[in-house]
Amino acid sequence: MPHPDATVDADVAMTDAALPLPESMRAWRVTTLGEPAEALSLDVVPVPVPGPGEVLVRVRAVAANFPDVLLCRGQYQVKPELPFSPGIELVGVVAALGPGASGIAVGERVVGSKIGVLAEYAVLPASDVWAAPGSLTDAQAAGLTVAYQTAWFGLHRRAALQPGEWLLVHAAAGGVGLAAVQLGIAAGARVIGVVGSDAKAAVAREAGADVVLVRGVDDLVAGVKAATSGHGADVVFDPVGGAAFEASTKCIAFEGRIVVVGFAGGAIQALPAGHVLVKNYSVLGLHWGLYPGARPDLIDVARTELTRLADEGAVRPVVDHAVPFERAPEALEALASGSTVGRVVIEVAS
Template sequence: MRAVLCEHYCDPKDLVIRDIPAPAPGEGQVAIDVEAAGLGYADALNVRGGYQLKRPLPFVPGSEVAGRVAAVGAGVDAALVGRRVMALSNGALAERVVASALQTVVLPDNVPSESAAGCLVTYCTALYGLETCGQLRAGETMLVLGAAGGVGLAVIDVARALGVRVIAAASSAEKIALAVKHGAEFGVDYSQAEWRKALTARNEGHTIDVVYDPVGGPYAETALRCLAPGGRFLVIGFATGEIPRIPLNLTLLKRCSIVGVDWGGYMRAAPGNNRPILERLVSLLASGRLTPTATSVHPLDEAPEMLQRLMDRRSLGKPVVRIA
């Protein structure tokens, strides 16, 4: 089968495409003929060897797919064969993957494979982050940093489905427009020095109850300062490459919380942890309350370049690779 291969840690653009043997499902696993795979910043970081958990070399990058079940291993219901599914699985950028049956769910007919493939990591993170960690309530207002990235667009969709008002922060007019198209009420350009003032002026009469931050760097402290008393600052990631150091007196003065959202760690802590999140995701997709979309769709050959764009801040929204 054709697959993107990381033979040594490198810049994503230097990844190679090879013919390698297709994997077979073991006990508790399913083999999936991949139709589409999502791309995210963490996949690019993995290729660089910069992720908190290093994958042993060589490996096929990617972590989320949609496709059809080709075979099942021992202990898995054979009725799954032939069904269209989405799954979390390492090695997603290939024609076939094996995934744990626990991390595989049957797709509703109304969800195209490209949309499904790009919504596993980001939407599970958003559901876990907003509901479990952030205790988000309908009617609250959330500020999303990096709002036009994959994680950002996903959390806008999930927050809106939960009845939350969303404000986007991003670094250009084009990115703000994309976030607004996906449901943010308005956006601010946080590459401008006075962005907090601009936010406060537009947000008159409302508080900021939650910050969702996948970006870190210099934006985090300013965003925390926007929070109302009782607010929650959700730490999602550090796409700037810079881990912010927040003065703790701010949490005291604002009576607010800083909450770490490590969805991957939560999933690894117990194999069944993510199952209710996946099932909730599928039910929200089936009812049409969530509407994920692939921002761009690319052939497998373009996966290295698209991962490079994620690394270089040149990516827009959620890129997806169409494989079959």
């Protein structure tokens, strides 16, 4: 059943579409590299014009992602020229179409991903937006694209997760970690979540994790072996890296698969090739951002599946808290602190 707020969102979307386009807008821009609070400036800039194959979106909400923090610091793999707007994931309403844009209509409520959406309006390729599930509110839908597609590709495309397998998820109370927990359960896997505190453990359990281990309190390797009766984890979903990866290699099952998603822990591990050979497991890299260009057909499959799962209630983005647009740096600072669970959302327009 659709969320009761979703009907309201649809009505507002049609109102948004009828609004005349302004000449200028507010946008958060990185003007100097550093922590978000010092790097970001709220500026007034012209409303962008969609080019061929592009759409202009009136932004309703932006989900904060760790890459936004890295963009502010100049540590992300993509380094836009200063000044630039961070923000890589949004929900909004299509306000205008560029020449040749197809598959989407003015007034449609959409989600999408592209660097530069932390503004009141954003231009994206029409291929990079898709209809927002009617079952999700703006705050929930804002966080559906990046984390959930990352988790979907990691579990299904890269690791080929099977029903009944043991799935170990690091940072299981974070945005992408919770997505992996929910998608793992939806796929019929048995999930072990690793979190950083008792409070986060409660969130992972509520999301459905069968076993939850607290980092620094529980022995991760022993805990996984005990939970799996010595079998080990068939699939490891690791957005943390460093020590988390090393521990995973000690409790990976025969023919297990470790999916390297990121290095939120701050350390990039070396690959122990000899250990990989001796224990007969695989290490798989996942850079979700390559798929829209390299395999857009798979993006379409993931979108269809995520919409179905959202409408069935099998996945539901968890929102830690929301802040108004004027306080966007606070959202990124909270994310950088590691104290949040699920997603932090920046509300741009009501």
